[in-house]
Amino acid sequence: MAREDDPVELGVQLLARLEDAELSLPDVIDRIETVSTHPETTRAILETAERRGHIRRDGETVTPVSGRFLSFDSEVISRKGDFECRRCGASISTGYFMQLEAGEHGPFGSSCIRKVTGRE
Incomplete structure (x- = not known):
């Protein structure tokens, strides 16, 4: 389990739970900026999420692949x-x-x- 103050892990988990079919890179960065606006952290979140298989990147298009959405009832x-x-x-x-x-x-x-x- 990650430390609660780890912005990379928090950002990766956020991207892993997206419900969008696909997003532009600026839209993904908009979401990441709710965690951190630091460019190195943003890059680390994107790279880690892609490496773990939570997203696929093709140029300026990002596709969430986990299919594990955030439950508004419990999460x-x-x-x-x-x-x-x-x-x-x-x-x-x-x-x-x-x-x-x-x-x-x-x-x-x-x-x-x-x-x-x-x-x-």
């Missing part, structure tokens, strides 16, 4: 509070958090959690 929890969305930076009163093996990832607003997971 996404919501909390009331005063939060800032990790994706868009908006102030939110309900935060949605992904429960991944590498740790909790969030908070996200209601539309951003769907975007990050590939439900929208």
